[in-house]
Every structure is written in C-alpha cells, then in structure tokens.
Amino acid sequence: MSPPETPPSAVDWALAERVAVRIGGRAPFSGAHHLDGLTAEFDEHTALAEGLVAETTGLRSLHGEARARVVGRSDWIRANLASLQRLLRPLFEKMAERPATAFTPLAAAAAGTELGAVLGWMSTRVLGQYDLLVLEDEAAEDQDLVYYVGPNLVALERRYAFDPRHFHLWLALHEVTHRAQFTGVAWMREHYLGLVASLLEDAEPEQVNILESLRELAARRRSGTDRADGGVMGMVATPRQQEVLDNIASLMSLLEGHGDVTMDRAGRGIVVGADRFARVLRDRRRSATGVARIFQKIVGLEAKLAQYARGEAFIG
Incomplete structure (x- = not known):
C-alpha cells in the first residue's frame, strides 16, 4: 500500500521509517521466523474473541467479521506511518497553502528523526492495536485491521513463561473489544474521528514546532514543573485545542476502561492466567525508567495510564 502524497517539506517520512525500523530492530526476536504459526x-x-465480546456486551460489528494481521x-511502523500521513493530511495541506511556513529540509529531517524515535520505541512495546482509521480512497484490505505485533508477544511470553494460547486469546479479547x-x-x-479532525482544523502551521516543545518539556521536567498530562500535544495546544x-482523553479513558472490564468478563472461565497477564502488563507500564520514562512523558503516556485506571473504575 502506497501512502498518500504529502507536501515534501512537511516531514521526512522516509527518514522517520529508517530511524524507527533501526530502533525496533535492536529489540529481541526481530526475525521473521518468530512469526511462524x-x-x-x-x-x-480473533474469531473466538469476537463471539465472546458480542455475548458479553451485545455489541456486534456493523462492518463484518474482524480480520487479524500478525x-x-x-x-507495524510502516502501517502507523501510513495512518499518520492519512490522519495529518489536512494539516499538511494547510501548510502547503502557506509557503512562508513550509519546513526547511533540515527541519523536515529533524521532525522525521523525532517521529522515527517515538515510533521505533513504541514498536518494541505495543502488543496489539485496532486501526480504526478508514478512508474510502484507500485499499480496503489494508484497513479495519486488528494488528498483533508478533516479536513483542514472543518476547513477553518467554520472559514471563506465559501460556501462549491463553495469553493470545486474552490479548485478542482486548483488541476485538475496541473494534x-x-x-x-x-x-x-x-x-472520535470528528474530534481528531477538529483538533487538526484548529491547528495553525506556526504552532507546529515539535523540537521547541520537546526542549520546553525537558526544561520543565528538570525543574519539576511539568504536569505530564499531555505530552508534546499539550505543549503546543491552544485553549480550544486543549478542550x-x-x-x-475522556473518551479514550472510558473506552479503555470498558475494554479492560469486558476482556475480564468475556474471558472468565476460559482464559487461564488472566489475572497474572493483567498484573504483569500493569507493572510493565508503570515500571518504565530512564529513557522509557522520558518517552512516556513526551507522548503523554503517564497521564494515559491514570486515565485507564479511572475508566476501569468507572465501568466496573
């Protein structure tokens, strides 16, 4: 699938991909043979999980059966880069209309490097993902997919001696719930997409200065004055955008909480070891240190973890 065309000066997407793939490739179990079977x-x-979720919640997809892709x-990096390009297309088109605000090649390379670093790090952590962005002008077979990142699953289950089949079903329950x-x-x-579109429509090209925002975020971290509640987006948002x-954030908190409660209820009596799976992943999210902790602050993940907990408490 070829990503949509964007103004060449916006982000160096090819560099972002190279940086991300290089970082992701350093993590264990990167070889394709680990995906066998x-x-x-x-x-x-995924098919079993879809039936269990429907029985538990009464929610049945209006778009047919779920499709898994390992x-x-x-x-995973390339799929998310393509999604980001589709999602950010309105902002890039606005940039193209204002030559004075166009990124220089150096700025585009810097943006590509930053984006690649974030996606590369995330590619070593994410286990599953539902890609909800659907566009009529894109290939249907590459949309509305439930992704599972095989190397990360293998690494986690071997480290903690998880039973793979039960762990995989447990994860499928969560991702299929989101779908x-x-x-x-x-x-x-x-x-949801309307909220995202509203955020982008209100954005002005002059606002988009990721490098400066990262510097300010780092300075606030050193001084202890950062709230870690919005990552870089929170740093560049206007009051309207912050709203x-x-x-x-409120919607995602609700959906994540509902997802966690649903997977527990749908898997009860079927998934062996679910409590341990959940405990290990909670500890994994919370125990980040050093560079991992900094990345969590940059992309707002610390606040996201707190939102998940609040959402689950509300649903439960």
Missing part, C-alpha cells in the same frame, strides 16, 4: 492462531483467537515491528466499540456503535467512529484534547 502465529497468523493461523490469531485468526482463530506483523513484525517494521510492518466492537468503534464498529458496533454506529456513531462512535465518526465521533478537544480533554474530550479525546
């Missing part, structure tokens, strides 16, 4: 297994688990870190939320509730996808960000 996982595709058929996740096809089975990927390596590099493929049911966005495709089983007729207005949910459009509502939209708060709405997005």
